[in-house]
Amino acid sequence: MKKQFFAEDTVKVAKALLGKIIQYNKTSGVITETEAYKGYEDPASHAFRKTQRSAVMYESYGKIYVYFIYGNYYCLNITTERNKPGAVLIRAVKPLKGIKIMAKRRGISINDKKPKSSVNLTNGPGKLCQAFGITKALNNTAVGDKIKVFSKPSKKFEIVEASRIGIKKAKNLKWRFYIKGSEFISKR
DNA sequence: TCTCAGATCGTCT
DNA sequence: GACGATCTGAGAT
Secondary structure, eight states: OOGGGGGSOHHHHHHHHTTOEEEETTEEEEEEEEEEEETTTOTTSGGGSOOTTTHHHHHOSSBEEEEEETTTEEEEEEEOOTTSOEEEEEEEEEEEEOHHHHHHHHTOOOOTTOGGGGHHHHSSHHHHHHHHTOOGGGTTOBTTTSSEEEOOOOOOOOEEEEOOSSOSSSTTOOOEEEETTOSOOOOO
């Protein structure tokens, strides 16, 4: 995607990212679930306050923001909006290429005869980072530099708007979006 | 120094 | 399906 794609309203970008392909480190997948975080009006956003960690969201749009959470996991975001802090959290993807590599990185075994066994690879923000080998080292890199995002012709799909998961602040905001009917959706 | 998180997994019913 | 344990590090006090 062109950098300009990410200069728009965060909620708009979150929806527009659904169905796009994300590629990095010999693996790729279709984005199936996202969440919008507007730093200027959302207390749940890390950018609600400007800190060392959230600085990248203030600097520019179209950048990778990776943060470490719960002592174990990374979460992948892409910064949005011109002159305002915001980001879209990538919550789940459907694996396309490098499924065996993903399984190895995740430390789980998958059965080719059971397609459902691959669901557990990337149906959550921490899981997909592990499957793609995404770490904090990618923080502040431009989209298209190491992590690439692009569109490909795909079937039409319906977008579902829902409440965000695991959020204590600003629970009421319906800023989670996912592809209707997809198996690759985070659980809670 | 203290608190707790944009999550996951294992264990229980 | 529901719930508790768990890890490290960023931000608050």
